[in-house]
Amino acid sequence: MLIKNLAKDLAPWRPIDSLPKFFLKWFIMSFFFFGINALWMPLRLDFHAVVYDSHFIIENFLWVALAFTSAFALYESSFPQNETKTYSVISGILFALLIALSFKNHQVSFAEQFMPEMSIWRGRCGIIISIFAILETPFLVIWAKRGAPRSAGMSGAFAALTSASVGCLLMQAICDHHNSLHLILWHFIPLALMSFAGFLVAKKVLRW
Amino acid sequence: MSTEDFETKLRQLYLESMKGDTASYEIFLELCSVFIKRYLMKLGGKYVDTQSIEDLLQEVLITLHEKKHTYQSDRPLLPWIYAIARHRYIDFYRSRKRKPGMVSIDAEIEQRLSLPETEPEHSIEEVMAFLTPKQKEMLMLIKVEGQSYVEAAKTLSMSVPAVKVAVHRIVKVLKGKVDHE
Numbered sequence: 001m002l003i004k005n006l007a008k009d010l011a012p013w014r015p016i017d018s019l020p021k022f023f024l025k026w027f028i029m030s031f032f033f034f035g036i037n038a039l040w041m042p043l044r045l046d047f048h049a050v051v052y053d054s055h056f057i058i059e060n061f062l063w064v065a066l067a068f069t070s071a072f073a074l075y076e077s078s079f080p081q082n083e084t085k086t087y088s089v090i091s092g093i094l095f096a097l098l099i100a101l102s103f104k105n106h107q108v109s110f111a112e113q114f115m116p117e118m119s120i121w122r123g124r125c126g127i128i129i130s131i132f133a134i135l136e137t138p139f140l141v142i143w144a145k146r147g148a149p150r151s152a153g154m155s156g157a158f159a160a161l162t163s164a165s166v167g168c169l170l171m172q173a174i175c176d177h178h179n180s181l182h183l184i185l186w187h188f189i190p191l192a193l194m195s196f197a198g199f200l201v202a203k204k205v206l207r208w
Numbered sequence: 209m210s211t212e213d214f215e216t217k218l219r220q221l222y223l224e225s226m227k228g229d230t231a232s233y234e235i236f237l238e239l240c241s242v243f244i245k246r247y248l249m250k251l252g253g254k255y256v257d258t259q260s261i262e263d264l265l266q267e268v269l270i271t272l273h274e275k276k277h278t279y280q281s282d283r284p285l286l287p288w289i290y291a292i293a294r295h296r297y298i299d300f301y302r303s304r305k306r307k308p309g310m311v312s313i314d315a316e317i318e319q320r321l322s323l324p325e326t327e328p329e330h331s332i333e334e335v336m337a338f339l340t341p342k343q344k345e346m347l348m349l350i351k352v353e354g355q356s357y358v359e360a361a362k363t364l365s366m367s368v369p370a371v372k373v374a375v376h377r378i379v380k381v382l383k384g385k386v387d388h389e
Binding site: 002003004006007008009010011012013014015016078079080081146147148150208 | 225226227228230231233234237238241266269270271273274275276277278279280281283287288290291292295
């Protein structure tokens with residue numbers, strides 16, 4: 001009886017977006033948000049000098065890799081038969097590498113830098129990264145809702161990580177405070193918090 | 209039929225269904241229901257009763273229908289179906305853990321039948337010892353001899369509402385005593 005009813009309800013359908021189509025949508029969306037932010041946020045003063053710096057290039061490469069890995073993980077996690085452990089590990093390694101590089105390249109005395117880092121002006125990086133994640137993540141979660149993720153929470157975390165990573169990439173071109181304390185407080189922690197928030201929200205939103 | 213042949217057959221039916229072929233879709237779901245049921249029985253083992261398996265199977269079929277677009281045609285079909293079935297089974301298992309009071313009637317009956325027969329903790333004599341002679345007489349007339357309230361009221365020279373109230377109180381007192389111990 002149920003099978004007959006389901007068959008009666010049948011209409012031709014299109015499968016979920018292919019990987020290139022998903023990436024195209026994500027690029028367009030990211031460029032849009034990237035552009036809006038770049039319009040009113042001035043480039044860092046030393047941008048022309050730093051753009052040729054190998055540390056800067058490597059860090060940006062890692063941010064791009066993190067954004068791509070998490071976007072790919074989000075795509076793959078939307079199919080019920082796919083595991084996400086490998087992507088979680090890769091994202092974790094990239095994140096750890098970025099933290100390690102921030103310590104290696106921009107080491108400062110935490111005690112000296114702590115008070116200056118508590119100002120609103122310095123904290124704007126965290127706010128911008130969070131806003132970026134808050135703006136873009138819902139679109140990615142809506143896209144993932146069409147899928148059937150095995151772990152809804154992980155899909156949400158990947159969605160937030162994708163958008164927050166793009167936000168961090170943007171901050172690389174804008175923020176000229178690059179000591180390790182600043183990077184941890186106002187770049188890495190907001191990114192981690194946004195990913196955790198994505199995990200919690202998606203657990204409810206992406207249930208199927 | 210080997211697993212590969214079965215997979216090919218199912219894929220073919222699925223791809224035809226994608227174009228809106230109702231007959232193919234019906235056969236696809238029929239075939240799915242057979243092996244999903246077997247899979248659910250294997251997952252549940254002896255802890256899930258037949259009725260729950262049937263309910264679960266229906267849920268899996270509905271989910272397959274709702275999420276049919278999540279299958280990627282370049283990948284194997286069977287793991288996708290099993291993943292959906294497994295997801296629904298885990299949901300079912302979690303909900304049962306959250307609401308331990310919700311057991312199906314089959315399971316409840318089976319559990320009761322499997323309980324060893326034991327002697328009641330209180331004999332009738334022990335219970336009746338809590339009552340006055342008039343209460344004992346009233347209880348014997350109504351609960352043991354099976355008289356109606358009207359007949360018992362006539363025998364005891366009481367009004368019918370008074371008998372009803374008295375019996376209700378007696379049962380309450382006895383229940384309280386037994387539960388307390």
